[in-house]
Amino acid sequence: MTGRGSISHTATLRLWVLAGGRCEYRGCNTHLLEDDVTSFELNFADRAHIVGATGAPGSPRGDDPLPLDERNAAENLMLLCRAHHRLIDHRIDEHPVSELRRMKREHEARIRLLTGLQDDAATVVVRVVGGIRGAPVEVPRDAVLEAVRADRRFPRYPLALAGEDLEIDLRGLPNESDPAYWQTGAAIIAQQAARIRDARTPVRHISVFAITRIPLLVALGFHLDDKIPTTVYGRRRDGTGDKGWGFDPDTEPVQFDVQHIAGPVDSQRVALAVSVTAPIAEEVAAAVGPEHAVYELAPVAAAHGRDLLGARISLDHFADAYHRFLGRIEADHGLCYVIDIFAAVPVTGAVQLGRGLMRDVQPALQVHDRDSHGLFRKALLLGRQPATVGAIT
16 A cells, blocks of 8 residues: 555644644744745645655655554654755655654754743843954854753843843954953943843843953843842853853862962952962962952862853852852951952853842952953952042052
C-alpha cells in the first residue's frame, strides 16, 4: 500500500497548537497567519511530512520504516512556512529524519514553555551596547531571548512601544582619552535607567545584558539599585560561543571573603581591591599609599579567573561578601565618605558593586580604571557627595 491518505482535522489542530502557529524550521519561527510586510491575515502554513506520506519512489524520506498508517499523525508532521517546506523536500540529504524530529521537538518544547509562563515570569530586558578600548561590542537579541527563556521568563516591554527592550547605547561616547568619556557614559546610563521608574506598569523583574568598561558597569548597577529583583547575565565561556549568555549549571560554587590587607584599621580613607579575575591587592596598596586602609575581596580556596562567577550561587556569595565589607566600613571607618574601588571582576560582579550600595547611607564609590599605560586612574564618583568629599583624593 502506497496511498497518501489524508491528514485529519484532529491531527491538523494538534499540529497548530503544538507549533504555536509558527514555522518549526530551526531559526525561522515565522508567524504563519500574517504577512510580514502587509500584516494581512492569511494562512501561510504547510503541513510537512517528516517521513514521506507514502513509500513510493520520490516521497521525501519515504523509505523510513515508520508504518504508513502513522505518517499522517501530528507526531510525523511539521508546521512550516512554504519556503522551508520546499527546502526540506528538495535538499533531503541535509534534512534527515533525525534532524527534522529534533527541530520539531525543540520548537514545540519552547512553545510549551513560553505559553505556560505566568505574569510573574515577565522581565524587562536591559541591554548595554558599547565598546571596550575602542572595539564595538554588541549584545544580540537572540542571545538575550535564549538566556531569558532558560530562566523560565519572558520579555515584557512596559517602557515604550511593544517589542522594544531598554537599550543603553554607549557607542557614541567621546574618545576614552577625553575627560568627558566617563561622565557622558554615566549620564546616559542614569537617563535610561530612569525610564524604569517611569514605566507605564510596575516592573517586577529586570534582566541585564551588558559589556562595557568596569566603571560604567558599576554605574549601571548604581542607577538600577537593588529595589527591583534583577538578574545580571554574563557571557559564558564554556564552548557556547559569543551567543552563550547566562549561568553555567555545571560550574562549582565559589565562596568569597574580604580581608584587611594594608594601612591603618581606623583610617578615614578606604580602598577595596576586588580580585576576582586577577589578584590586584598589592598593586592597589602601592597605588593608594600608606594612609589608606586597603581591603581585598577575593575567592576562598579557588584560583582567580574569568569564570568564578559562572554559577548563580557564586554571584550570591560575592554579593554577600561585598555587603559584609560595606557594613564593616560603617562600623570601623565611620568618618569614611568615599571608598576607592579597584576591580578586576566579570560583568556580573561589576554591576553588583553598584547595586549593593545603599546610596543614601553608605560612602560614595570612587571607581578607578586602568589607562592605556596600565596605571589606575579615577573614573567615576558614584553616591552621596558631601562637601568633605572634595578634600579626599
